[in-house]
Amino acid sequence: MASISPDNHGLRLAVRYAVLILIALIFVFPLVFMVMSSLKPAQQLLADTASLRAFLPVGDISLDNYARAFQRAPIGLFVFNSVLVTGLTVLLCLAVCSMAGFAFVYLNWRGRDLFLSIILATLIVPFETIAIPLLLLVSKLPWIGWEGVSYGWLNSYRVQIIPWIADALTIFLFVQYFKGLPRELIEAARVEGATWFQIYWRVVMPLSGPVLATAAILKFLVMYNQYLWPLIVVQQEKYRPVMVGLQYFFQLNIAWGEVMAYLTMITLPVLAFYLALQRAFIASIASTGVKG
Amino acid sequence: MKLKRLAACSLAAQSLALSAAFAQTPLSMWYHGAGNEVESVIINQIVADFNASQSDWVVSLESFPQGAYNDSVVAAALAGNLPDILDVDGPVMPNWAWAGYMQPLPLDEAVIADFLPGTKGYWDGQLYSIGLWDAAVALVTRQSTLDALDLRTPTLDEPWSGEEFMAALDAAKAAGEWEYAFDPGLAWTGEWFPYAFSPFLQSFGGDIVDRSSYQSADGVLNGDEAIAFGEWWQSLFTGGYAPGTSQDPAARDNGFVEGRYAFSWNGNWAALNALNTFDDTLFLPAPDFGHGPKIGAASWQFGVSGTSQHPDGAAAFIEFALQDEYLAAFSDGIGLIPATASAAEMTEHYAEGGAMAVFFDLSEAQGLVRPVSPGYVVQALVFEKALADIANGADVADTLDAAVDEIDADIARNGGYGH
Numbered sequence: 001m002a003s004i005s006p007d008n009h010g011l012r013l014a015v016r017y018a019v020l021i022l023i024a025l026i027f028v029f030p031l032v033f034m035v036m037s038s039l040k041p042a043q044q045l046l047a048d049t050a051s052l053r054a055f056l057p058v059g060d061i062s063l064d065n066y067a068r069a070f071q072r073a074p075i076g077l078f079v080f081n082s083v084l085v086t087g088l089t090v091l092l093c094l095a096v097c098s099m100a101g102f103a104f105v106y107l108n109w110r111g112r113d114l115f116l117s118i119i120l121a122t123l124i125v126p127f128e129t130i131a132i133p134l135l136l137l138v139s140k141l142p143w144i145g146w147e148g149v150s151y152g153w154l155n156s157y158r159v160q161i162i163p164w165i166a167d168a169l170t171i172f173l174f175v176q177y178f179k180g181l182p183r184e185l186i187e188a189a190r191v192e193g194a195t196w197f198q199i200y201w202r203v204v205m206p207l208s209g210p211v212l213a214t215a216a217i218l219k220f221l222v223m224y225n226q227y228l229w230p231l232i233v234v235q236q237e238k239y240r241p242v243m244v245g246l247q248y249f250f251q252l253n254i255a256w257g258e259v260m261a262y263l264t265m266i267t268l269p270v271l272a273f274y275l276a277l278q279r280a281f282i283a284s285i286a287s288t289g290v291k292g
Numbered sequence: 293m294k295l296k297r298l299a300a301c302s303l304a305a306q307s308l309a310l311s312a313a314f315a316q317t318p319l320s321m322w323y324h325g326a327g328n329e330v331e332s333v334i335i336n337q338i339v340a341d342f343n344a345s346q347s348d349w350v351v352s353l354e355s356f357p358q359g360a361y362n363d364s365v366v367a368a369a370l371a372g373n374l375p376d377i378l379d380v381d382g383p384v385m386p387n388w389a390w391a392g393y394m395q396p397l398p399l400d401e402a403v404i405a406d407f408l409p410g411t412k413g414y415w416d417g418q419l420y421s422i423g424l425w426d427a428a429v430a431l432v433t434r435q436s437t438l439d440a441l442d443l444r445t446p447t448l449d450e451p452w453s454g455e456e457f458m459a460a461l462d463a464a465k466a467a468g469e470w471e472y473a474f475d476p477g478l479a480w481t482g483e484w485f486p487y488a489f490s491p492f493l494q495s496f497g498g499d500i501v502d503r504s505s506y507q508s509a510d511g512v513l514n515g516d517e518a519i520a521f522g523e524w525w526q527s528l529f530t531g532g533y534a535p536g537t538s539q540d541p542a543a544r545d546n547g548f549v550e551g552r553y554a555f556s557w558n559g560n561w562a563a564l565n566a567l568n569t570f571d572d573t574l575f576l577p578a579p580d581f582g583h584g585p586k587i588g589a590a591s592w593q594f595g596v597s598g599t600s601q602h603p604d605g606a607a608a609f610i611e612f613a614l615q616d617e618y619l620a621a622f623s624d625g626i627g628l629i630p631a632t633a634s635a636a637e638m639t640e641h642y643a644e645g646g647a648m649a650v651f652f653d654l655s656e657a658q659g660l661v662r663p664v665s666p667g668y669v670v671q672a673l674v675f676e677k678a679l680a681d682i683a684n685g686a687d688v689a690d691t692l693d694a695a696v697d698e699i700d701a702d703i704a705r706n707g708g709y710g711h
Contacts, residue, residue, distance in 0.1 A: 046542035072327055132370060139371035154373055231360050232367030237326070247357030248327030253545065253562070 029055065034267070038065050038260035045257050065257035066265070069249070072258060075265060077238065078245035083269055085160045085241060086223040092165045093219050094212055100166070101174025102200045106186055116175065122168045128228065134163060135232050155236045164223060170215045177211035178204065213280030220273050242266040316343075316350040319605050320375035322365065324592060326355035330625040334618070342612045349605040351377070369393045369598075376600040377609060380421055381483070382413055382590025383662040383672070389415040390666035390710050392598045396420055398607045403614060408652075410589025410659040411631040416710070421593035422610060424619050425628035428655040429488055429587050430575035432548060432556040432566055438574070441467060441554075446576050448657050454495075454524070457579035461533045464554035474534045475553035478683060479544035485676035486662055488557060489525075491578060491586035494660060496521035500675050501699060506665045506711040509699040513675075514692040521581070522688035529683045537680050560651040561627050567647050575650045578658055589659030591628065629655050666709040670702045 032055050037045045039061045048054045069075060103109070104116050138153040153159035181204065189199045205212075227243040234240055246266075249259045274281070321339070325331035332355060339353045354375070356364055362384065368374050369391070380388055388394045396418040404412060404422055413421030438445055441463040446452040452460065464473035477484065490500055497517030501509045512518065528534040535543065548556040549569040558566075566573045578585040594613065596606040619635035622628055623642055629651050630636045641648040662668055678695040682688055703709060 043546070046546065049542070071329060135367060135371055139373065152371075152373075154368075154371060231363055233371075235322070235356070235364055235368060235373065236354060244357070244360055247359040250357070250359050251328055254541075 031267070034260050035264050038257060038264045039063070040065075040257060042255060042257050045260070065255075065261035068255070069258045069261045069265070073245055073248040073262070074237065075245070075262065078240055078242045079266060079269065081157075081239060082224055082241040082243075082266075085157055085226075086220055088157075089161045089164050089223045090216050090219045092161070093167065093170055094215060096166050097170035097215065098174050098205065098208065098212070099200065100171045101178050102196075102204060104171070104175050105178040106199070106204075107196065119168045119171055123172070131228060131232065138163065138233060154233050155239055157239060159233045160226070160230055160239070160241070163229075164226075167219075170219060173211055173215050173218075174208075177208060181207055209280050210283045213277040213283075217274060217277055217281050221270070224270055316347060317602060317605055319349050319351045319377060319600075319602055319609065321351050321353050321377035321609070322361075322375045323353060323355050323379050324358045324361040326357045328626065331622070334621050334625050337621075338613050338618050339609075342609050345612065346608075349602070349608060351609050365393065372599065374597040374599045376597060376602055377594060377606045378597050379592050379594050380413070382410070382421070382423065382593055383483075383486075383668050385413040385421045385593065385595065386415040386664050387666040387669045388595075389420045394420050394595045395598045395600065395603060397422065397595055397610065398603055399611060403611055406633065407614075407631045408589075408629070408655055408659070410591070410655060410661055411593065413590070413593050413595065415664065421595035422614065422631075423591055423593035424613060424622050424631055425591055426589060426631060426655050426659065427559055427561065427591045428589070428629055428651045428659065429557060429559045429578075430563075430651065430654055431578065432558050432563070433554060433574050433576060434570050435572040435574055436570075437464070437554050440469075445574070446579070448577050448653055451577040451585045452579040454579055454581040460555070461528075465533060467554075470554045471547075471552040472533065472535050473554050474528065475539075475544065475547055475556040475558075476528065476534050477539075477544050477557055478535065478537045478680070479539035479541040481676065483672060485679055486672040487588040488559075489679055490662065490675060491588055491658075491660060492525070492581065493518060493521045494586045495578065495581040495583050496524070497581075497583040499663070500671050501663045501665060501667070501703075503663060506663065506667070507703055507708055509671070509696045513699070514689065514696045517583075518692055519689055522682050522692055524581075525679065526682050526685070526688060530685070536683050560629055560648060563648050563651065564627055564641070575648070575654070577654055585658050586660045587654060587658045588662060589655060590661045665711065667699070667703050667706065671699050674698045674702075 036055055036057055037048075039057060040048065041060050041062075041064070044059045048059070053059070100119075104112060138159050140151060141153050143150050143153060143156075143158070153162075185203055185207075186199055189203050194202070224241075225243055226241060230239075230241050230244050234244070246259075246262060249255065249262055323335050325335060335355070336353060339351050343350050362381070365374070365378065365380075365388070369388075374393065378388075378394065380394065385394065397420055399419060399422065401419070404419075407422065408426045410426040411423035412419065413423070435445075437443075441460065443460050443463065444456075446456070461473040464470060477488065480488075486500065493499065493513075498515060498521055499509075499512040499518075502512045529536045535547075543552065545562075547553050548558070549566060556566075563573075563575065578587050594610045596603045596610075600606055614631075616630075616632060616635040616638055619630040619632060620638035623630040623635065623639040627641070627648075629648075630639055630642055633652070636642040636649070636652050637644065640646065642652050643649065663671060665671070674695050678691050681691050
């Protein structure tokens with residue numbers, strides 16, 4: 001077996017870093033292009049796309065596109081709506097799906113495997129196929145509010161949140177993760193007289209940081225990027241989320257600088273959320289490849 | 293005591309105002325102009341003026357971005373959530389009327405007698421929608437280009453023939469000064485294709501669908517005239533006269549003003565950019581390929597939703613909005629062609645002698661609405677795909693035959709669309 005000389009090792013390390021930097025650049029370039037373009041006037045932006053200048057803060061740089069973007073659309077309102085809807089959905093989804101996962105893994109009840117199979121089978125059903133039936137359903141559902149009972153959920157936050165709380169992928173993630181936790185912990189808690197909810201809350205959830213982060217990030221991205229559903233259930237500007245708001249910028253002559261400024265601004269919450277949970281997310285991804 | 297009296301007066305005034313407000317019947321209205329600041333200001337002004345002008349109705353406006361508008365309306369129709377007043381793109385109106393999303397517009401024909409033909413939306417013999425403006429396309433070039441190529445200036449009365457048009461393109465190509473002789477604008481997709489290019493087909497003598505019955509495209513979209521059109525269309529790209537479907541959108545937007553194209557097929561909405569760049573910009577009429585020069589007609593129009601309980605109130609608002617001052621305001625604001633000659637006279641660009649007045653004449657003389665059929669929304673997509681395929685080198689006859697099959701199958705599936 002040939003030994004690895006220090007020179008050889010250094011070369012391999014250099015090649016590895018070069019490949020990783022190249023891959024990182026490929027992923028970072030679109031973001032850099034977006035931010036740089038948001039600082040340039042339309043004519044320059046389009047002219048720069050033919051060269052590397054597209055990725056550099058050169059030429060006539062200013063924040064004018066941001067100012068005009070704010071004039072064109074109520075960006076603050078759209079971001080608030082999206083963050084509210086996304087945040088509440090993520091929290092409720094984590095609570096409901098983790099409890100469902102817990103019930104599928106730790107509780108013995110008749111039909112458990114069949115129910116899990118049915119839920120997982122819904123993963124292959126594209127949302128577009130159920131969008132219209134779901135629209136018809138939510139347009140007639142009752143709601144009890146301050147003014148009594150009303151019918152129809154259209155034009156509200158709840159219509160953007162409630163149908164998205166439970167989802168098969170998140171339940172699947174929790175099921176898989178819970179299966180990997182030591183059974184002895186659960187049994188010990190049962191012997192100590194803990195209730196199932198106490199076990200869920202005090203034993204299982206504190207050990208579930210990685211899967212919570214993963215599920216939260218995936219759900220956040222799905223919810224923040226929602227377009228079709230809010231498009232068909234929300235007709236009032238006051239409930240519109242950011243992705244539908246993007247359409248405000250596509251007029252006959254598209255102001256690409258404003259589009260890029262808007263995209264830069266609405267990307268910030270996603271980046272902030274990802275960076276906040278990045279460590280746990282990577283830990284979770286890494287743990288999926290490790291056999292215990 | 294004075295304070296008490298003031299408070300009492302204030303209370304009485306508020307009560308009166310409130311009772312007046314309560315007496316007004318609310319009308320909801322949806323509009324496609326969110327994101328366009330100028331358009332938003334004008335439409336909000338019209339709503340405010342209308343609400344202040346009478347005490348029977350009060351209109352509340354909800355604006356949508358154009359790209360999301362049609363889907364929102366269709367979804368709302370399914371959910372039974374339509375407003376009283378809608379705006380609708382002209383060629384889409386028959387589909388919405390047929391589907392029950394709209395009801396006839398109870399408007400006296402005398403009110404719209406002077407309106408451009410393309411602004412009136414008729415379906416099944418009844419008026420369903422009316423537009424405050426129209427749009428038109430023209431062959432955009434420069435006087436210096438015509439002079440350099442030794443070409444005569446075509447007029448509405450004497451447009452270029454198809455042969456003259458191709459001779460002009462040959463001359464421009466041979467001059468070698470431009471990247472392409474002609475820019476039809478294939479970077480723009482969607483409705484641009486049937487709006488801008490089906491008039492060429494109609495000038496050749498074909499059409500997207502047989503307008504005598506609207507039951508088939510056979511013979512009009514794949515007949516001899518249509519095949520001649522298809523071969524001409526393909527020759528624009530195989531002959532190197534025009535950029536194809538891979539055209540960069542930036543080149544489409546700025547190619548003419550950057551001097552890359554000798555002739556550009558473009559709309560009145562892009563005219564100001566050209567005029568501001570070249571003071572010798574010309575807007576020429578469409579060439580005549582044998583059956584008269586044609587351009588597309590019909591833009592966004594107002595109508596009453598199928599579920600509105602107050603069509604009289606909706607019509608009252610629409611009639612109010614048809615005043616010349618608003619038509620002129622929209623024209624000055626967003627560059628569209630005002631629906632009446634009297635409104636055109638009030639505008640900066642379309643008044644007699646104005647830089648864009650020719651578009652009003654073009655719209656009046658050459659405008660042809662797209663097929664007035666609920667099936668148009670499907671036919672437009674089929675037509676777009678066929679033209680893109682032909683531009684990319686597909687066999688003309690086979691492609692048009694396939695398009696006819698698709699259109700006919702759709703008409704059959706929908707029971708003839710109520711014609």
